[in-house]
Amino acid sequence: MNRKNSLPEIENSGKINRRDFFGMAWKGLGILAALELLGMISAYIFSAKNKQSHVTKLIQDAGSVDSFAPGSVSAFMGGRFYLARLQNGGFIALSLRCTHLGCSISWEESKKRFICPCHSSAFDISGEVLNPPAARALSYYPIMIENGMVKVDVGTLKERNSFRKDQLVFAQ
Amino acid sequence: MQNILLHLHPSKVSERSLTFNRTFGLGGMAALLIVIQIITGILLRFYYIPSPAGAYSSVVFLKRQVLFGQFVRNIHYWSGVFLLMTAFLHFLRVFLTGAFREDRRINWLFGLSLLAVIVLSNFTGYLLPWDQLAYWAITVSTNIIGYFPFFGESLRMTIIGGKELNADTLQSFFTVHSALLPFMLLLIVVYHFWRVRKSGGIMLPAGQDKGEMLPVMPSLVYREFILALLLIAVLFLFAAVFNAPLLERANPVYSMNPTKAPWYFAGVQELLMHFHPFFAAFIIPLGVLAFLAWIPFISYDQKPSGHWFISEKGKRSAKATAVFAAGVTLAGIFFNAWVLNFEMIMPGIPAVISNGIIPLAILSLLMAVYYRLYLKRFRLSKAEKVQAAFVFIVVSFVILTLCGIFFRGKDMALMLPWNV
Numbered sequence: 334m335n336r337k338n339s340l341p342e343i344e345n346s347g348k349i350n351r352r353d354f355f356g357m358a359w360k361g362l363g364i365l366a367a368l369e370l371l372g373m374i375s376a377y378i379f380s381a382k383n384k385q386s387h388v389t390k391l392i393q394d395a396g397s398v399d400s401f402a403p404g405s406v407s408a409f410m411g412g413r414f415y416l417a418r419l420q421n422g423g424f425i426a427l428s429l430r431c432t433h434l435g436c437s438i439s440w441e442e443s444k445k446r447f448i449c450p451c452h453s454s455a456f457d458i459s460g461e462v463l464n465p466p467a468a469r470a471l472s473y474y475p476i477m478i479e480n481g482m483v484k485v486d487v488g489t490l491k492e493r494n495s496f497r498k499d500q501l502v503f504a505q
Numbered sequence: 506m507q508n509i510l511l512h513l514h515p516s517k518v519s520e521r522s523l524t525f526n527r528t529f530g531l532g533g534m535a536a537l538l539i540v541i542q543i544i545t546g547i548l549l550r551f552y553y554i555p556s557p558a559g560a561y562s563s564v565v566f567l568k569r570q571v572l573f574g575q576f577v578r579n580i581h582y583w584s585g586v587f588l589l590m591t592a593f594l595h596f597l598r599v600f601l602t603g604a605f606r607e608d609r610r611i612n613w614l615f616g617l618s619l620l621a622v623i624v625l626s627n628f629t630g631y632l633l634p635w636d637q638l639a640y641w642a643i644t645v646s647t648n649i650i651g652y653f654p655f656f657g658e659s660l661r662m663t664i665i666g667g668k669e670l671n672a673d674t675l676q677s678f679f680t681v682h683s684a685l686l687p688f689m690l691l692l693i694v695v696y697h698f699w700r701v702r703k704s705g706g707i708m709l710p711a712g713q714d715k716g717e718m719l720p721v722m723p724s725l726v727y728r729e730f731i732l733a734l735l736l737i738a739v740l741f742l743f744a745a746v747f748n749a750p751l752l753e754r755a756n757p758v759y760s761m762n763p764t765k766a767p768w769y770f771a772g773v774q775e776l777l778m779h780f781h782p783f784f785a786a787f788i789i790p791l792g793v794l795a796f797l798a799w800i801p802f803i804s805y806d807q808k809p810s811g812h813w814f815i816s817e818k819g820k821r822s823a824k825a826t827a828v829f830a831a832g833v834t835l836a837g838i839f840f841n842a843w844v845l846n847f848e849m850i851m852p853g854i855p856a857v858i859s860n861g862i863i864p865l866a867i868l869s870l871l872m873a874v875y876y877r878l879y880l881k882r883f884r885l886s887k888a889e890k891v892q893a894a895f896v897f898i899v900v901s902f903v904i905l906t907l908c909g910i911f912f913r914g915k916d917m918a919l920m921l922p923w924n925v
Contacts, residue, residue: 378677379663410758429758434648435669436641436760450762451645452778453916466777468856490668 395426395483398504406440406458412487414474415440415447417458423501426474426485427460433467447471461496470495476502511722515702518725520716522707527602530732531595532701536694537733538588541740542626543687545581553633555679557672560635561754568751575748582749584740585627589769592623600800600895603809603888604708610801612700615693617797622690624769629682631767632675640755641764643678644670649766649773652782669757710811763917771909772902778917779841781861788861793898800895805888819889822880826893829875830900833868838908842919872897 349357393412401407401418408415413429415438427447429437436451446463447456455464460471470493475486481504493500521527552571554563567574596616599605605613632643647670651661666673701707709715719725752761766774776785814820841847841864851859880893914925 413758430669434645434764436645436764437758450760451641451764451917465856 391486391488392477393485393487395485398424398478398481398483401483404458406442408440409485412474412485414485414487416483416485417460419459419501421501423498423503424476424478424483425459425501426476426487427456428472428474428490430472431467432462432469432471438471459496459501469493473500478502478504511726513698514721514725515706516721517718518706518721519709520719520724521709521713523719523724523728527709528598528707529594530729531591531598532698533729534732534736535588535591535595536698537736538584538591538740539690539694541584541737542581542588543691545577545584546683546687548577549581550683553679555633555675557635557675557755560633560675564634564636564751576744579744579747579749580740583743583747585630586768587736587740589623589627592620596620597899599708601813601892602708603811603815605801606805606809608704609700609708612697612704613801614798615697615700617794619690619693619697622686622693626682626686626690627769628767629678629686632670632678633682634751635675635755636750637752637755637759637761638750640670640757641761642767643674645764645774646766646770649770649777649782649786652786654783654787657787670755708809708811711808712810762915763913765909765913768910769906771913772906775838775905775909775913779837779860780864781856783857784861784865793902796894796898800891803887803891805886805891807886807888809888815886815889815892818883818885819892822883822885822889822893823896825879826896827900829879830897831904833871834901834904837864837868838905838919 391412393409395401395407395409395416401416401424403418403422404420406415406417409426410429415427415429417425417427419425431438431449431451431454433449433452433454436449438447438449438454438456440446441448445458447458447460449455449467452466453464454462454467456467456471457463460473462468462470472490472492475489475491477484477486491500549567552563552567552574554560564578567578599613599616605616628643628646632639647661647665650664651657653660662668664674665671666677765771773786773790776789779785780789810816814823847860847864851863883889885893908919911922911925912919914920
């Protein structure tokens with residue numbers, strides 16, 4: 334701090350004098366206060382973010398099991414998913430979002446594949462990657478089949494690296 | 506009024522610092538553009554509604570119903586574009602005249618943070634019209650953040666306040682764009698100018714006498730005034746002739762083809778076409794930023810000369826490096842797009858290696874060969890070597906950006922600009 338006014342013998346002894354001590358104490362308190370303020374501000378900004386958005390469990394009725402032919406893909410744009418029924422009869426509800434950079438994929442019936450318009454990633458009917466740059470298979474939503482009706486839980490998005498048989502849901 | 510102007514300036518300036526090609530007036534132009542952004546931004550806020558339901562219609566209302574609405578929006582749009590370009594050119598000028606070393610190094614860091622704030626201002630503003638262009642550009646760019654290792658996905662979700670763009674995203678982008686960033690910008694700009702004065706004005710060539718000291722009024726103030734008028738004229742001309750883009754209202758179900766990041770991130774997006782995201786979105790940009798922040802703190806063997814490109818051989822080596830960088834970048838883009846895709850020929854190997862480490866190693870090898878076989882004979886000083894590295898980075902970045910903006914069309918395939 335103000336070195337001119339401090340006593341020379343104290344200065345030379347290398348000890349902290351009272352003036353320096355208070356100077357450092359003030360600085361320390363200032364830093365502490367700034368950190369607290371920063372913490373409070375980020376808590377203020379981010380604490381309620383996830384509460385505000387809908388974390389509700391939304392179940393969407395897709396239709397009866399029989400209305401989906403094996404090997405077909407039906408779009409549910411309101412729920413933002415494609416309901417795919419594979420040749421073996423298993424159902425999977427695929428998210429609309431390309432796993433590369435989040436664009437909306439679309440189903441090409443002629444080529445039997447999902448295409449992303451942004452960077453031309455391609456996925457097969459089960460959501461498996463056919464063409465990079467996407468590296469992960471399409472995410473999917475859990476399906477329940479009750480009384481012959483297909484229901485999709487669009488509140489729970491499941492991410493995965495690749496397709497596995499147990500991700501399919503079959504009608505009893 | 507005259508007093509305020511004089512208060513912002515020193516009372517006298519050296520006649521050498523008035524030479525136009527010393528600075529091209531870039532810093533001053535950037536400051537003026539910031540003021541224009543704040544004024545037009547305030548005007549836009551009288552009509553803008555920051556919600557997914559209201560945003561797009563409020564912009565359409567502004568365009569159709571408000572007198573000069575379209576014009577004010579156009580000025581804000583073009584001024585934002587000009588500001589980013591001016592700030593970038595200013596950054597090049599400061600580096601290439603060596604005005605980033607010794608007592609100016611802290612100001613270099615503040616300059617970099619200003620550049621970052623300006624990029625962020627542009628980025629947060631890009632979303633606000635909530636049209637298809639805005640929605641998908643911000644979707645793609647924020648998804649790039651998701652590729653940062655460990656904290657990427659949570660950082661992405663924190664920034665956009667959910668898994669996808671939503672009302673919270675728009676609200677917080679609007680707040681950051683129209684309150685937080687302008688406030689930061691003003692604070693840092695004032696400090697930035699003050700530090701220049703504290704370093705004794707702008708950088709002048711060493712070893713020459715400073716010339717006559719002239720009173721700042723009229724010598725400098727009149728020059729600034731003329732440049733300001735010219736800039737405003739060009740800006741208004743642009744705003745009168747070219748409309749700011751506005752597509753259909755954002756539709757989360759249908760992506761545009763092609764979906765491009767905002768133009769200043771087109772370089773990063775182009776990099777993403779060639780490298781694994783871990784390298785394209787994280788390692789390479791971070792490395793470049795670290796390099797830029799580090800260069801003033803290298804211990805150089807000579808004092809900064811203050812001449813453009815340091816010296817004659819500095820200039821020649823920079824030119825050669827610019828040609829080399831352009832060649833390597835273009836060759837890399839074409840080679841990767843048409844001849845050989847690393848990920849496809851090595852399907853068994855993780856993409857981080859096949860499409861990250863391997864191409865990066867090839868690139869480093871090319872650079873090493875260029876240095877050993879060609880650049881070495883210049884016998885460059887340390888500062889000139891750093892300058893060559895800087896030139897390489899800048900030229901590659903500019904070429905990647907131009908390629909991403911003008912030469913990527915449907916399905917992000919390479920094509921000529923008039924087919925895009």
